[in-house]
Amino acid sequence: MNSANNAAVVVGVDGSESALRAVRLAATEATRRHRPLRVVHGFIWPLLHVPVSPAPAAPPGGGGLRHRAEELVQAAVREAEATAPDLSISGEIIDGEAAAVLVGESPTAALIVLGDRGLGGFSALVVGSVAVQVAAYADCPVLVARGAQRPDEPVLVAMDGSPASRQAAEFAAETAVSRGVALVAVHAYRHPGSSGPGDMQPLVYDEAKLHREQERMLAGWLTGLTDDHPGLRLTCRAVHGRPGGVLAEASRSAQLAVVGGQGRGEVTGLLLGSVSQSMLHHAQCPVVVVRAPR
Template identity: 85%
Template sequence: MNSANSAAVVVGVDGSEPSLRAVRLAAIEAARRHRPLRVVHGFIWPLLHVPVSPAPDAPPGGGLRHQAEELVAAAVAEADATVPGLSISGEIIDGEAAAVLVGESPTAALIVLGDRGLGGFSALVVGSVAVQVAAYADCPVLVARGEQRPDEPVLVGIDGSAASRRAAEFAAETAVTRGVPLHAVHVYRHPGSSGPGDMQPLVYDETGLHTDEDRMLDGWLSGLVEDHPGLRLTCRTTRGRAGAVLAEASRTAQLVVVGGQGRGEVTGLLLGSVSQSVLHHAHCPVAVIRAPR
């Protein structure tokens, strides 16, 4: 995460209702973090060689560029109405939406976007822009979806990977800032491997396995409470599919935080299967935290 005091919370907008929900969430998040808010619109039409200025005989105020200016202005106004007095700027950047937001990420404190935009297919639960930005961004990505439940805890999925450890830090900081508990969940399916090439046992003691997984979770979270004074932490270890367990648990959470790629997932995937599953099925906003590349 960019720690410079000037780093802004960046929100991507396209004029859709999901993007306006993202604007409201981003404004609140910027205020919580004492950061400015930067409203960004990826303006793709110049790349497609589409005329963006009004035709010579068109009435004033026409053209695609003017429409983009209006939607950015509307988003800035929405943010200002959500958090009056917040430092807000807006900018139109030529380029495809996901590429523009990823380009903003090295200097952003956080990127916020809606789960779907104007160009999304109706069959998709989460749009391709959200998935691409979550996979490639160099800062935490917050996707506005589901219900807002400000009194519920922050939920984080933990599996011992570098990305999940960063997710735990982000979740702990967020929970303390919001004044709510942090609920850490570790989901396992089989006995863990102690090294490369290890064979999983065909027969094992379920009670002993659960105890071992509890012990690993305690080790992964060791020091988290000491590092975040005021943190109220609860932990749960359960057997199942991580994506499904976290999505179900999100029904009683205000935010679910996941690492971009978990332990044991295919290395070539920029966004792991668990984080993708949570992005598509969570019942509250989702934060995706990637490990450094």
């Protein structure tokens, strides 16, 4: 995450209700982090060689795709101002495809915020392609506005022992302390691991013993976290089940879910792991995707 004092929280907007929810969430996050807010719209039409100015016969000051883009950015800025009146807020239209524009903003941003669905998304889709692409490629944490707002509930973090999950735990711990809530670290497991290359997983095993082992592993992964974040209230939970389902269920009683961009065991070269993909689609609260430094 960019820690420069002038690094802004950046929110992507497209005129959809999902984007306005993201604006409200982004304004709240920027206020919490004492950061300015940048409202950004990716204006793709010039790349497609589509006329963006009003037609010659159009009335002065009306019509045209660029004028419409200016209106939606202004509306988003007003929404942010209503949410956080004392916040420093700016709006900008940047030529380019939405995901590419937001990824381009990420190296100098403290946080990217966007909605889970945009204009043109099919109603049956749970998360839009822009959210997935930005979460996969951004150089800063990405917050996707979805699910319910539960300000009194804990922050949830998914753990699997990977460097990405440790990065997620650091982000989640800082967030939990700043919000004055507990952090719940969840590790989902299914079967005992093999003891070496080519070994078979045992068909019969002691479930209670396995559970204790998984709890010890989880505690080990989080060693030093409470020392690094004074005041952190940490709860560790090892749960038997598929990670996506376990974490989605846990998100029902969380205010924020934090996941690593790529976990242990993911296919090499896969920029967004299966667990983070699952949470973007099924979490019942806002989701932050934190990728380990490249």
